[in-house]
Amino acid sequence: MINPNPQSHYTAPAIREDVVSRTLSVIVDNEPGTLARVIGLFSGRGYNIDSLTVTETEHEKHISRITIVTRGTPAVIEQIKHQLERLVPVHRVRDLTLEGRALEREMALIKVAGKGEKRIEALRLAEIFRAQVVDTSIEHFVFEITGKPSKLETFINLMMELGLVEVSRTGIAAIGRGASAM
Amino acid sequence: MARAMTGAEMVIKALCDQGVEVLFGYPGGAVLPIYDELFQQDKIQHILVRQEGGAVHAAEGYARSTGKVGVVLVTSGPGATNAVTGLTDALMDSIPLVCITGQVPTHLIGNDAFQECDTVGITRPCTKHNWLVKNINDLSRVLHEAFHIARSGRPGPVVVDIPKDIQFALGNYVGPSNIAHKTYRPKLKPDQGPVREAIELMANAKRPVFYTGGGVINSGPKASQLLRELVRLTGFPITSTLMGLGAYPASDKQWLGMLGMHGTYEANWAMHDCDVMVCVGARFDDRITGRLDAFSPGSKKIHIDIDPSSINKNVHVDVPIIGDVAYVLEDMLRLWKAHSAVLDKSAHKVWWKQIEGWRAKKSLSYKQGSDVIMPQYAVERLYQLTKNRDTYITTEVGQHQMWAAQLYNFEEPNRWMTSGGLGTMGYGLPAAIGAQLAHPKSLVIDIAGDASILMNIQECSTAVQYDLPVKVFILNNQYMGMVRQWQQLLHGNRLSHSYTESLPDFVKLAEAYGWVGMRCEKPGDLDGAITEMINVKKPVIFDCRVAALANCFPMIPSGKPHNEMLLGDTMTDEEVGRAIGKEGKVLV
Numbered sequence: 001m002i003n004p005n006p007q008s009h010y011t012a013p014a015i016r017e018d019v020v021s022r023t024l025s026v027i028v029d030n031e032p033g034t035l036a037r038v039i040g041l042f043s044g045r046g047y048n049i050d051s052l053t054v055t056e057t058e059h060e061k062h063i064s065r066i067t068i069v070t071r072g073t074p075a076v077i078e079q080i081k082h083q084l085e086r087l088v089p090v091h092r093v094r095d096l097t098l099e100g101r102a103l104e105r106e107m108a109l110i111k112v113a114g115k116g117e118k119r120i121e122a123l124r125l126a127e128i129f130r131a132q133v134v135d136t137s138i139e140h141f142v143f144e145i146t147g148k149p150s151k152l153e154t155f156i157n158l159m160m161e162l163g164l165v166e167v168s169r170t171g172i173a174a175i176g177r178g179a180s181a182m
Numbered sequence: 183m184a185r186a187m188t189g190a191e192m193v194i195k196a197l198c199d200q201g202v203e204v205l206f207g208y209p210g211g212a213v214l215p216i217y218d219e220l221f222q223q224d225k226i227q228h229i230l231v232r233q234e235g236g237a238v239h240a241a242e243g244y245a246r247s248t249g250k251v252g253v254v255l256v257t258s259g260p261g262a263t264n265a266v267t268g269l270t271d272a273l274m275d276s277i278p279l280v281c282i283t284g285q286v287p288t289h290l291i292g293n294d295a296f297q298e299c300d301t302v303g304i305t306r307p308c309t310k311h312n313w314l315v316k317n318i319n320d321l322s323r324v325l326h327e328a329f330h331i332a333r334s335g336r337p338g339p340v341v342v343d344i345p346k347d348i349q350f351a352l353g354n355y356v357g358p359s360n361i362a363h364k365t366y367r368p369k370l371k372p373d374q375g376p377v378r379e380a381i382e383l384m385a386n387a388k389r390p391v392f393y394t395g396g397g398v399i400n401s402g403p404k405a406s407q408l409l410r411e412l413v414r415l416t417g418f419p420i421t422s423t424l425m426g427l428g429a430y431p432a433s434d435k436q437w438l439g440m441l442g443m444h445g446t447y448e449a450n451w452a453m454h455d456c457d458v459m460v461c462v463g464a465r466f467d468d469r470i471t472g473r474l475d476a477f478s479p480g481s482k483k484i485h486i487d488i489d490p491s492s493i494n495k496n497v498h499v500d501v502p503i504i505g506d507v508a509y510v511l512e513d514m515l516r517l518w519k520a521h522s523a524v525l526d527k528s529a530h531k532v533w534w535k536q537i538e539g540w541r542a543k544k545s546l547s548y549k550q551g552s553d554v555i556m557p558q559y560a561v562e563r564l565y566q567l568t569k570n571r572d573t574y575i576t577t578e579v580g581q582h583q584m585w586a587a588q589l590y591n592f593e594e595p596n597r598w599m600t601s602g603g604l605g606t607m608g609y610g611l612p613a614a615i616g617a618q619l620a621h622p623k624s625l626v627i628d629i630a631g632d633a634s635i636l637m638n639i640q641e642c643s644t645a646v647q648y649d650l651p652v653k654v655f656i657l658n659n660q661y662m663g664m665v666r667q668w669q670q671l672l673h674g675n676r677l678s679h680s681y682t683e684s685l686p687d688f689v690k691l692a693e694a695y696g697w698v699g700m701r702c703e704k705p706g707d708l709d710g711a712i713t714e715m716i717n718v719k720k721p722v723i724f725d726c727r728v729a730a731l732a733n734c735f736p737m738i739p740s741g742k743p744h745n746e747m748l749l750g751d752t753m754t755d756e757e758v759g760r761a762i763g764k765e766g767k768v769l770v
Contacts, residue, residue, distance in 0.1 A: 088311040091364075
């Protein structure tokens with residue numbers, strides 16, 4: 001377990017555990033301040049946020065789905081879950097990683113500038129990765145790419161050598177497999 | 183049935199519908215419409231405090247001594263920010279409060295208007311929930327929801343922020359309803375599986391102990407009754423946290439006294455050596471556990487808590503039971519009575535013998551001479567002279583608080599109001615005012631320190647205005663005693679800024695406020711003076727001059743487990759200075 005202050009015993013647990021990455025889905029009422037409550041909980045209690053996405057998913061009921069990728073020992077993850085459930089506007093929290101091989105996807109917009117061979121190579125790689133060109137001039141492309149975060153990571157790394165200018169990523173959206181809802 | 187009224191009218195109507203009798207507040211620009219409505223009614227008594235912080239602590243004292251929700255009304259900006267300490271205090275100690283704050287009109291929000299602050303932003307981490315009401319037709323629903331959330335589940339403070347234009351606006355009022363909240367549904371009744379498991383563990387225990395906390399008090403008087411029944415039926419020893427004092431009678435032979443950093447020797451050793459720990463409505467706070475990896479190493483732990491996030495937060499437990507203490511204890515009692523298992527009487531006998539051995543250390547003892555009053559002696563005499571009365575005790579924070587917890591023996595719940603989690607100096611006087619309002623005929627005493635009392639001394643004025651005969655019993659050692667003690671323990675006795683060089687003359691200060699001032703300096707005069715204080719029908723400041731350098735013992739030093747407690751009377755000053763190692767110094 002990570003001990004934020006190694007000199008203090010208060011957070012040191014009896015059993016040392018490994019840090020794991022988990023994807024949590026949080027269904028909340030979309031009312032003012034809900035996102036601030038969730039984020040404030042993470043910063044206030046010293047939890048990590050690796051990725052966070054949020055949008056209203058059921059407009060009539062004003063319900064939003066927040067997807068959070070976080071890291072911690074299983075005990076900390078359990079605490080995070082309970083702390084989230086304690087927030088009044090939270091309907092439910094699911095640990096998608098724990099419940100099975102959840103589907104995780106992310107979208108990125110990637111701007112690459114260059115001329116000559118590098119430009120052609122960028123376009124060729126984009127085809128292999130099924131990235132779309134959504135904006136172009138004779139000096140640049142903006143690619144739209146969707147997929148697992150690892151695929152995006154690989155593509156962005158390749159573009160670094162080919163004139164990568166900037167990247168905008170959405171963060172991870174995730175959903176459980178199978179016929180049932182969370 | 184819905185009917186049209188202004189927002190300000192709705193506030194009063196909602197408070198009445200929620201059964202509110204007393205409101206603690208301070209007016210200002212952004213709450214004037216509500217104050218105007220208050221002026222025109224006589225159902226709710228408004229108590230004008232002298233600073234908003236005092237209003238919140240007074241509401242805490244009122245809530246803690248009655249089991250009702252405490253209600254606060256303050257203005258925008260500084261009114262709200264002054265309330266923040268009290269709200270945090272209530273959150274840490276799970277005290278039900280509804281705090282209504284005025285806000286600048288909606289069209290000015292975000293403009294840095296006069297007396298504007300982001301109240302819901304500032305109070306988000308220090309409330310159970312909060313609302314900014316921007317639509318008049320949400321107001322009555324939000325107010326009822328606020329009371330529901332404050333009082334149910336794990337109780338706590340909530341804030342309803344109402345812009346001034348909403349207070350003037352007309353809308354439909356709806357009364358309290360029983361419609362279930364769409365997301366907030368605390369679990370009150372426990373699952374039976376873990377309750378059975380707990381009973382099984384308890385029935386087979388050889389060295390059991392009950393460790394109880396504020397959750398028993400919060401669950402209501404019935405929880406205390408059920409706890410008493412279960413403890414007596416099982417014959418197990420019982421200890422409690424600071425917040426749980428009074429749930430079990432201190433005069434009972436199964437009572438071990440308070441546990442934790444300044445708990446008794448027997449309570450802490452029993453925790454360390456037990457084989458089954460039954461935690462009832464407590465949360466394994468760092469003042470309780472001491473060094474975590476050496477905390478009660480050989481025990482199976484049962485944890486009853488209404489808040490699932492308390493389970494496994496600090497200490498891994500074997501049998502978690504989620505539910506309201508009263509419901510859980512009811513089920514446990516039923517199962518215990520039905521359980522036909524034979525207890526290991528001989529093992530229990532050995533266990534009790536061991537406990538009696540620890541008890542024989544008399545860890546709370548001190549030496550009282552004939553010249554100077556020892557602070558412990560002062561508390562003990564106060565207890566002896568008030569125990570047969572209808573008494574409520576509040577405290578400030580520091581050494582005096584610990585001495586009060588150690589030596590004032592509580593027999594009933596809701597009689598003890600103290601700032602446990604947050605440790606807020608200045609809590610005791612306003613809390614006493616709140617308790618006295620709820621119990622006008624009772625004797626309400628704030629056991630205070632000379633430093634703490636000055637933090638909310640302005641509330642003396644409030645007590646006079648409402649004829650509240652509270653007693654402030656100051657253990658005056660001229661130091662911030664607990665700070666001084668830690669400086670002696672940790673910092674080579676370099677007493678950096680912990681001595682108050684220019685204390686007021688407390689007797690004259692009392693008189694200036696219209697109180698009665700008393701001073702006592704000799705042990706021989708103490709009983710007479712305390713009796714006189716009790717008999718005065720007005721508020722009294724009692725300046726009890728005590729030994730300046732007394733330390734609060736026993737003590738689990740920072741970074742040490744329960745079985746390495748310090749016992750005061752055997753230690754020299756040099757030993758005290760060496761008691762805490764390097765690792766312990768960084769801890770709080």
